[in-house]
Amino acid sequence: MHETTSTSVDLKPKDGGLLAQFKNPTALAAACEKVRDAGYKKWDAHSPFPIHGLDPSVGIRPTRLPWLIFGAGITGTSVAILLQWWTNAVNYTFSISGKPFFSLPANIPIAFELTVLFAALTAFFATLGRNGLPRLHHPLFNSERFLRATSDGFFIAISSDDPGYRPDSTRALLEAAGAEAVEHMEDDSQINAKLPRPLTIVLVTAFVLGFIPLGVIARARTNTSPKPRIHVVPDMDSQPMFKAQAAFSGFSGFADQRAMRQPVAGTVAMGDRHLDEHLTQGIVDGAFATTLPSEIPMTRSTLERGRQRFNIYCAPCHGEAGYGDGMVAQRAQALGSPKWVPPTNLHEPRLRSQPFGQMFNTITHGIRNMPAYGHAIPAKDRWAIAAYLGALQLSQNAPLSAVPQEQRAALK
Amino acid sequence: MTSTVYSDKEFDNTGADPTARAPLILGDLDIQGVTDVVAGIPEQPRTSKAWWIAFGISVSLAGMFGLLTAHLIYTGTGVWGNNIPVGWAWPIVNFVFWVGIGHAGTLISAILFLLRQRWRTSINRFAEAMTVFAVICALIFPGIHVGRIWLAYWMFPVPNQMEMWPNFRSPLLWDVFAVGTYGLVSTLFWFFGMIPDLATLRDRATGCIRKAIYGALALGWNGSARHWHRYERTYLILAALATPLVLSVHSVVSFDFAVAVLPGWHTTIFPPYFVAGAIFSGFAMVITLAVPARIIFGLEKLITLRHLENMAKVILTTGSMVGYAYGMEFFIAWYSGNATEGFTFKNRAFGPYAWAYWIMVSCNVIAPQLFWFKKIRSTPWLMLIVCIFVNIGMWFERFVITVTSLSRDFLPSAWGYYSPTLVDIGMLIGSFGIFFTLFLLFLRFVPVVAMAEVKAIMPEAHIHKSSHGEEPAHHA
Numbered sequence: 001m002h003e004t005t006s007t008s009v010d011l012k013p014k015d016g017g018l019l020a021q022f023k024n025p026t027a028l029a030a031a032c033e034k035v036r037d038a039g040y041k042k043w044d045a046h047s048p049f050p051i052h053g054l055d056p057s058v059g060i061r062p063t064r065l066p067w068l069i070f071g072a073g074i075t076g077t078s079v080a081i082l083l084q085w086w087t088n089a090v091n092y093t094f095s096i097s098g099k100p101f102f103s104l105p106a107n108i109p110i111a112f113e114l115t116v117l118f119a120a121l122t123a124f125f126a127t128l129g130r131n132g133l134p135r136l137h138h139p140l141f142n143s144e145r146f147l148r149a150t151s152d153g154f155f156i157a158i159s160s161d162d163p164g165y166r167p168d169s170t171r172a173l174l175e176a177a178g179a180e181a182v183e184h185m186e187d188d189s190q191i192n193a194k195l196p197r198p199l200t201i202v203l204v205t206a207f208v209l210g211f212i213p214l215g216v217i218a219r220a221r222t223n224t225s226p227k228p229r230i231h232v233v234p235d236m237d238s239q240p241m242f243k244a245q246a247a248f249s250g251f252s253g254f255a256d257q258r259a260m261r262q263p264v265a266g267t268v269a270m271g272d273r274h275l276d277e278h279l280t281q282g283i284v285d286g287a288f289a290t291t292l293p294s295e296i297p298m299t300r301s302t303l304e305r306g307r308q309r310f311n312i313y314c315a316p317c318h319g320e321a322g323y324g325d326g327m328v329a330q331r332a333q334a335l336g337s338p339k340w341v342p343p344t345n346l347h348e349p350r351l352r353s354q355p356f357g358q359m360f361n362t363i364t365h366g367i368r369n370m371p372a373y374g375h376a377i378p379a380k381d382r383w384a385i386a387a388y389l390g391a392l393q394l395s396q397n398a399p400l401s402a403v404p405q406e407q408r409a410a411l412k
Numbered sequence: 413m414t415s416t417v418y419s420d421k422e423f424d425n426t427g428a429d430p431t432a433r434a435p436l437i438l439g440d441l442d443i444q445g446v447t448d449v450v451a452g453i454p455e456q457p458r459t460s461k462a463w464w465i466a467f468g469i470s471v472s473l474a475g476m477f478g479l480l481t482a483h484l485i486y487t488g489t490g491v492w493g494n495n496i497p498v499g500w501a502w503p504i505v506n507f508v509f510w511v512g513i514g515h516a517g518t519l520i521s522a523i524l525f526l527l528r529q530r531w532r533t534s535i536n537r538f539a540e541a542m543t544v545f546a547v548i549c550a551l552i553f554p555g556i557h558v559g560r561i562w563l564a565y566w567m568f569p570v571p572n573q574m575e576m577w578p579n580f581r582s583p584l585l586w587d588v589f590a591v592g593t594y595g596l597v598s599t600l601f602w603f604f605g606m607i608p609d610l611a612t613l614r615d616r617a618t619g620c621i622r623k624a625i626y627g628a629l630a631l632g633w634n635g636s637a638r639h640w641h642r643y644e645r646t647y648l649i650l651a652a653l654a655t656p657l658v659l660s661v662h663s664v665v666s667f668d669f670a671v672a673v674l675p676g677w678h679t680t681i682f683p684p685y686f687v688a689g690a691i692f693s694g695f696a697m698v699i700t701l702a703v704p705a706r707i708i709f710g711l712e713k714l715i716t717l718r719h720l721e722n723m724a725k726v727i728l729t730t731g732s733m734v735g736y737a738y739g740m741e742f743f744i745a746w747y748s749g750n751a752t753e754g755f756t757f758k759n760r761a762f763g764p765y766a767w768a769y770w771i772m773v774s775c776n777v778i779a780p781q782l783f784w785f786k787k788i789r790s791t792p793w794l795m796l797i798v799c800i801f802v803n804i805g806m807w808f809e810r811f812v813i814t815v816t817s818l819s820r821d822f823l824p825s826a827w828g829y830y831s832p833t834l835v836d837i838g839m840l841i842g843s844f845g846i847f848f849t850l851f852l853l854f855l856r857f858v859p860v861v862a863m864a865e866v867k868a869i870m871p872e873a874h875i876h877k878s879s880h881g882e883e884p885a886h887h888a
Contacts, residue, residue, distance in 0.1 A: 024872060025872075025873060025874065025875050026874075026875050026876045029875045032637075044636045044637055044638055045636070045637040046634055046635040046636055046637070047635050047637065047640070048443070048447075048608070048612070048635055048863075048864060048867060049608070049640075049863075049864040049865070049867040049868040049873060050640040050641075050643070050644050050864070050868055051637070051640075051868075051873065051874075051875060052868070052873075052874070052875075053874075053875045054637055054875065055637070055641055058637045058638070060637060060638055060641050062645075063641060063642045063645050065642055065645060065646060065649075066645065066649060069646075069649055073653075083569060083580075084580040087569060087577035087578075087580065088577060088579065088580050088581065091575075091577065092575065092576055092577045094579075096579055096581060096582070099581050103581065106580065106581040107580065109583075109586035109589070109590065109660070109664050109667070110580060110585070110586055110589045112656075112660055113586075113589040113590050113592075113593040113657075113660065113664075114589070114593070116593055116597060116653050116654075116656070116657045116660075117593045117596065117597065119649075119653055120596075120597045120600055120601075120650060120653050120654075121596075121600070123646045123649050123650055123653070124600045124604055124646070124650070126646075127604075127642050127643060127645075127646040128631065130642055131636070131638070131639040131642055131643070133631045133632050133633065133639075134628075134631035134632050135631075135632040136627060136628070136631075136632045137632070138632060138634060140634050141634070146634075147615040147616070148615075149615070149634065149635045150608065150611045150612040150614070150615045150616075150633070150635055151443075151444060151447040151451075151612055151615065151616070152442075152443040152444040152447065155635075232562070233560070233562045
């Protein structure tokens with residue numbers, strides 16, 4: 001680097017000050033006192049290890065760093081408590097074994113760790129910062145002799161920036177203080193202050209390129225995209241499993257080509273023990289039952305229950321009155337869906353003569369295009385619906401004679 | 413020097429006479445001598461054959477660990493023997509084992525520093541390096557144990573598109589913070605203490621590359637008195653911070669177990685018991701490493717017999733504490749009157765894992781008691797043997813705690829017997845490979861003894877008011 005810039009006249013190394021070497025810590029301390037008393041400000045002692053008791057000789061006042069570190073520790077404690085309180089008790093509350101959302105005892109460990117973490121990081125970086133480090137270039141490092149400062153050499157360096165610095169008198173002072181050797185330091189920071197060109201180019205390019213990811217992220221955050229999120233790792237997206245109607249799915253299942261194990265022979269699912277054929281299947285002596293099972297009395301409350309269940313489960317398709325004109329049917333009509341099979345009109349004569357057991361069976365297993373409801377509606381409610389259906393059919397097709405005398409007038 | 417020139421051959425500094433201060437450094441080493449011995453190791457022009465062999469083995473094992481980890485990530489945690497009921501098996505055992513190893517380093521560097529135990533200076537760098545590398549090995553295990561390791565960042569409170577936060581009431585999260593902080597702070601502490609020594613290597617470097625690397629790492633340290641002033645203050649504060657930290661870390665690790673309701677885990681004795689065990693195993697590891705290293709690198713004058721003996725005493729003390737804790741666990745199991753708790757401990761000692769339990773007891777309780785004998789306490793190779801047993805015993809302690817408790821909990825119908833797979837075994841061995849790879853690199857490239865600190869406790873380092881310029885003539 002020297003060669004490239006030495007052509008310029010004013011770029012000559014400056015006088016950086018004086019460097020004096022001493023024999024041992026004791027001599028160094030004595031000399032420091034003399035330099036201190038001579039009123040120098042910009043100077044320092046250098047030694048390979050901390051010399052205890054040297055501070056007053058150099059005139060060093062106790063550092064205030066501990067206060068800063070203490071402050072950082074307190075900040076760490078507060079940040080930890082706030083973090084735990086805000087995340088777990090305010091922003092995202094979820095109950096874990098009934099523990100309170102905010103509880104100080106549970107927060108202590110992390111509060112302690114963050115206290116130490118903040119304090120330690122501050123201690124480290126603040127000490128380096130206050131020491132002006134990292135500083136890889138320094139007039140001291142131009143001295144061959146100074147290499148011993150990290151092995152066994154003891155030095156005093158007085159900077160040329162010191163107002164009291166005079167090359168001759170300062171040298172005399174150092175020699176009088178017992179220096180073994182005194183020499184000039186070269187300050188070539190003017191010359192070497194410039195970064196080498198290739199390094200500059202690399203740094204500038206890296207800096208500019210550094211904005212690209214930020215730009216991409218900013219764009220992604222402000223725009224919406226119809227594409228699914230990019231999965232770097234496809235987590236559980238692809239799982240070897242049996243796919244219905246797929247010839248080959250990458251999963252051969254168990255040895256018997258099944259995807260699931262069969263229950264042990266003779267296993268009966270809970271609540272699935274159909275002893276009473278009438279109640280659970282609507283069958284009596286091999287034919288559809290014509291009556292309700294004995295558990296379901298034909299009472300007003302059964303019919304009310306049936307009406308309520310019918311309006312929930314059946315009316316969306318069949319309509320509340322049963323004419324096959326529920327909301328779903330109307331909507332399908334409006335859309336003109338070609339594949340739509342309209343729900344049957346429940347007042348068709350064919351259906352009016354169906355036994356209760358067959359109705360029950362239709363609800364339980366579904367029929368042709370109608371889905372099954374056996375899994376969703378308990379058996380007793382299915383019977384209630386069947387009973388209500390009978391009442392509904394009667395209501396739409398009863399002869400006038402079936403209506404009580406007093407109410408016939410209202411129908412006309 | 414006018415007096416106290418000892419050669420390691422003629423002077424035994426393990427004496428117990430309290431009126432005579434035993435020298436901490438032997439032989440005719442002066443300040444420059446310390447630099448030459450310590451800095452000489454990374455400066456050796458040729459690496460010894462022993463180093464290459466050891467390094468070759470370690471790197472291969474570390475490579476095996478890498479491949480097994482890739483296999484694990486690609487295939488899933490099923491490659492391990494972990495399965496219900498023992499969902500926390502070797503990975504967690506290894507984690508606790510390695511974190512424990514790390515503790516001695518911080519103890520030596522921080523606690524002994526606060527207690528002004530000046531003998532620590534020869535071994536603290538060494539022990540701190542051990543801490544950092546052990547914590548690295550430790551952190552790998554829970555990291556890969558989470559299964560989908562690419563989501564391991566969920567352990568940190570990072571804002572995310574799911575708007576979820578980690579559960580801060582869980583000891584597992586405390587662990588993330590405790591071990592994370594511990595790793596970071598011990599690395600900082602280690603590096604901070606090393607800056608002046610890196611500057612020494614920088615100033616002695618001859619090659620351009622060495623100069624550049626050590627130069628960058630030394631951050632421009634120039635030994636200024638003002639810098640030393642702040643440096644020492646901060647070092648003290650870091651030590652004061654690291655001291656409760658090291659105690660907290662293994663306490664928090666023990667919470668992972670103690671906060672659960674599992675019999676055999678749910679005990680209040682765990683935090684102190686874990687901390688004592690950690691120090692115990694850590695010191696054993698320091699001796700295991702120091703005994704060969706001081707011979708191979710000629711550090712006998714710096715890491716003296718007295719250092720080793722002091723550590724053996726710490727092992728004896730903490731080993732007795734661990735033994736007491738084992739006994740106390742049994743007492744509480746009986747005294748609590750809790751049938752499951754009682755069963756768990758009977759099961760530990762006489763159940764299907766009795767073999768592991770008795771390995772643990774013989775290695776951890778009986779072996780360290782040998783250190784009552786001065787002969788064993790001051791013969792390096794005997795110490796080494798005892799310490800290797802302690803290391804084995806402490807691994808088994810974690811195995812016994814983790815596996816026996818999980819394999820037989822409250823519900824006999826859910827009991828099981830755990831056995832590791834080859835991948836489990838390979839990864840445990842591989843983690844030693846990682847540890848020793850890092851450690852050998854450390855031995856080869858970094859000053860293994862804190863030169864500046866050792867120099868500061870030497871007689872010539874002091875200012876002598878009476879007759880300045882004179883060589884000092886007394887105490888160490």
